[in-house]
Amino acid sequence: MRRCWVLATGLGLAACASVPAPRIFSQLDGVSSAPAVAEARKLAPAGVARAEKLRQDARRAHESGRTAAATALAEHSLAAFEHAVVLARLARAESRLALAEHTLKERERELAAVDESQTRAAADAEALELRVRVARDAIARLPSTPAGPDRERARLQAARALASQARLLCAAAGLLGSSDGLAAAVAKVDALDTALRGEPKVTPIDAALQARASCLTELTRSRRAAPASGGELDADGLLAELSRTGTLFPFRDDRGVVVTLRAVFGQGDALAPGASERVELLGRAAKAHPSFPLLIVVHTARGAGSAKQGERLAELLKAAGAPRVKVELAGASQPLVEPGGPDASARNARIEVVFVSSAP
Amino acid sequence: MRVRSTRLWGLLLFAALLAPPTAARRDSDRGAAEAILAELGADRRHAKLAAEPIARARDALDRARDARGAADAEHGALLEAVGRQWAEAARDLTRAAAAEQRLHDAEKKTSSAEEQLTRARAVLEDTVLRRARAQAQLDELEPKPAAKPVTGAKP
Structure with a gap:
């Protein structure tokens, strides 16, 4: 009888003792105090608050003996904490992104302003030079004796x-x-x-x-x-554009942008093979940039020579669209190499097509 | 009158039974979770990154189905909510990764713009000096305009 009494007391005490909390609760305690969650409290407070509420619900469910519901709610709370950490990461990235985009816009604006100042300063410097x-x-020099x-x-x-x-x-x-x-x-x-x-x-x-x-x-x-060219290409721009053709080899001098042509004509007035493409390119450029009138300069190997080839070239360029063309005969006054030397004639006889620049 | 009312209720019940369950499903945790998982399934770029929360979401939804199969609707609903939470975490993880990538790109562009700006400022400084030199040379070379004679004060 006494034994039965002891057994009954033991069973009664065992029934009254609290059921141990599932393992997920200790995991949840660890997660809720993690540094990432502490940061999420600042950046995603609503997410953390939701996770905390689920954690409390899970505790209450456990205390009321609904173990399966307590486990599911704890699992939900764990997922909510993880979600809050992710939301904090997203908020941090978006905030830094907004700042970076603002900085980028600022830099681009500053760069545009510096570029504009550079263009103005370079134009001023060139004009002054x-x-x-x-x-x-x-300046009057000492008279030559x-x-x-x-x-x-x-x-x-x-x-x-x-x-x-x-x-x-x-x-x-x-x-x-x-x-x-x-x-x-x-x-x-x-x-x-x-x-x-x-x-x-x-x-x-x-x-x-x-x-x-x-x-x-x-x-x-x-x-x-x-008159101002109204945003049209300047001499440097034209030089770059003509250089890109790969066949014209332009350069700049006091007059503007110069392209030198050699052996343009074959027999009579006919263009030499390969010359028509260069003439066409020049005509197209003159048509596209009407603020650059063309000056054709005929240089001969010896003697005064004639401007006939220059005039023929002017006709071809006008036909290709060049609006203003003038021909000048320079004769043999500006040789590139000492006349009489090997290949001197071939080098000195040339036609210059000058795109006269209207900007300093 | 009572017969008509009963018929009307009957018709309404019949219509409700026939109506497609999609809308209701979409609003439920399971529907929302499945929609997110389908969306993430199409995103191959972030598949590896969000693999773990996606797997947890699927696992929770599977267990919810089992619970509902065993007529445990309460436990099934709780697990569906868990599945939805993991699915949302996975979706926001991919969003965070995309924002971080955009941040990286913007920082790279900013750094490049800053380098360009430094170079452009150096070039501008040179040009300003060049302009000042040319102005000084010109001041030396060009004769100054003669000063106007000082006229007397008006009477």
Whole structure:
């Protein structure tokens, strides 16, 4: 009887003792105090609050003896904590992304402003440098004194080259629009040419320098007076565009962008094989950029030569769409290599197609 | 009157039974979880990243089906909610990864823009100096305009 009493008491106590919590509860305790969850409390507080509520529901279900529901709710709470951590990660990434995108926009805006300042400063610097060159050329030098025959011969050659350059600069100025002093500058070049044709004993080298300086000054004045191209390509842009063709090899000088053509014509007026493609490219470029009038300069290997080939080329370029074309004959006044040397004729005889730049 | 009302209720019940269960399903935890899992299944790029929460969501939904099969609707509903929670966690994990990728791209672009900006500022500094040099040379070369004669004060 006594034994039965002890057994009954034991069973009664066992029945009253609390049921041990499922393992998932200790796992849940670990997760809820993890550093990632602590951070999620700041970035995703609603998610963590939901997870905490589920955890409490799970505890209550366990205390009321609904073990299966308690386990499912604890599992739900665990998933909610994980979700809150993910939401915190998403919030952090989106906040940093917004900041990075704002910074990127700021940098792009600053870069555009610096680029604009650079364009303006470069244009100013180029204009000033050109004015410096013109001012230097215009400075009256000490008059040249008579020299020995060899020196005089060299001076005569140089004076002829300067006179020819002066005429081409004045022609370029005329293509951009006549300036007040252009007629006087051209008259100076005409007088110089007359003097040089007479084989003078003392070469007028100073007059030749001054004539070139005058024409460069007139070209600068015409450029200043020329209307703005309204966002059209500048000389550097045109140079880059022509360079990209891979067949024209352009360069820049005081007049603008220059393309040198050799052996353009075969027999008679017909274009030599391979030349038509280059002429077509030049015509297309002239048509696309009408703010660059064309100056065709015929250089010969020897003697004055004739401008016939230049005129024929002008016709072809006009037919291809070039709006303004002028032909000048430079003769043999500007040889590239010493005449008489091997291949000198082939190198010195050439036609220059100048895209006269209206910007300094 | 009573007969008509009974018929009307009968018709309504019949219509409710025939109506497709899709809408109700979509609103339920199972429906929502399955829709998310289907969406994630099409996203091959983040398949590996979200593999674990997806597996947990599927496992919970399977157990929910078993519970419902054993007529334990309460436990089944609780497990469906668990499945939905894991599915949402998986979806937001892929969103976080996508946002982090965009962040990485934006930071890379910002870094490149900053380098360009430094270079552009250096070039601008050179150009400003070049302009100042040219202006100084020009000031030396070009004659200054003659100063206007000072006129006397008006009477």
